[in-house]
Amino acid sequence: MDNIETDQTPFAAVTAQTSKLQRQYQALLDKSTPFVLYRWVGTAVFMGFFFLRVLLAQGWYIVAYALGIYLLNLFLAFLQPKFDPSNDMLDNEMEDGTAGGLPTKQDEEFRPFIRRLPEFKFWHEATRAVAIAFVCSWFEIFNVPVFWPVLVMYWIILFVLTMRKQIQHMIKYRYVPFSFGKAKYGKTSTS
Numbered sequence: 001m002d003n004i005e006t007d008q009t010p011f012a013a014v015t016a017q018t019s020k021l022q023r024q025y026q027a028l029l030d031k032s033t034p035f036v037l038y039r040w041v042g043t044a045v046f047m048g049f050f051f052l053r054v055l056l057a058q059g060w061y062i063v064a065y066a067l068g069i070y071l072l073n074l075f076l077a078f079l080q081p082k083f084d085p086s087n088d089m090l091d092n093e094m095e096d097g098t099a100g101g102l103p104t105k106q107d108e109e110f111r112p113f114i115r116r117l118p119e120f121k122f123w124h125e126a127t128r129a130v131a132i133a134f135v136c137s138w139f140e141i142f143n144v145p146v147f148w149p150v151l152v153m154y155w156i157i158l159f160v161l162t163m164r165k166q167i168q169h170m171i172k173y174r175y176v177p178f179s180f181g182k183a184k185y186g187k188t189s190t191s
Contacts, residue, residue, distance in 0.1 A: 033120060043127045050134045060137040061148040067133040068155050072162065074125055077117035079166055079177045113175055 008016075032039055054064050117125075136142045170176065 029124070036119065036123075039123050039127075043123060043130060046127065046134070047130045050130055050137065053134065053137050057137070059143040061146050061151055062144045063133050063136045063142050065146075065151040065155060067129055069158070070129050071126055072155075072159060074117060074122055074129075076162060076166060078115060078119070078122045079170075080116045081175060081177070082114040082116045113177060115177065 050067070051064065054060050
């Protein structure tokens with residue numbers, strides 16, 4: 001008998017193509033994972049093109065403002081620990097009436113800093129946001145007339161206040177979300 005292939009529905013064909021494209025996109029992302037500096041430089045260049053577009057076109061300030069707010073939100077999630085010590089403190093107070101915190105003495109348990117938003121996801125979401133903002137800057141419907149200096153000042157005030165609050169949180173619960181400046185332990189040769 002002849003090997004007769006069953007006809008695919010249009011929906012199945014589109015689903016197959018979509019899954020193929022998703023696999024290729026994921027493979028590209030997987031290959032780019034170790035190249036942290038190059039990924040961020042590419043995102044910065046792309047963001048530079050977007051801001052150049054906004055400056056030369058003299059419009060789409062609301063899109064740039066929304067991008068700035070979203071990137072600030074991502075940055076704050078990047079700086080925060082996955083397990084917030086202030087929430088742990090509230091849980092501990094409710095359970096046994098004592099206040100807990102991050103370990104500060106030798107006899108306390110070591111808990112490594114785990115980010116709420118890992119670096120790769122931060123980069124991926126930031127790059128997608130810049131791409132979406134760039135695409136939006138080509139449609140007149142998103143060119144809402146606003147007085148842009150007010151948006152810039154409001155964003156700066158929002159940035160300063162949220163970063164002050166975040167830094168106070170970091171000082172209060174004694175954690176540093178960055179690895180530079182911390183002691184590095186390497187393999188010691190025992191001969």
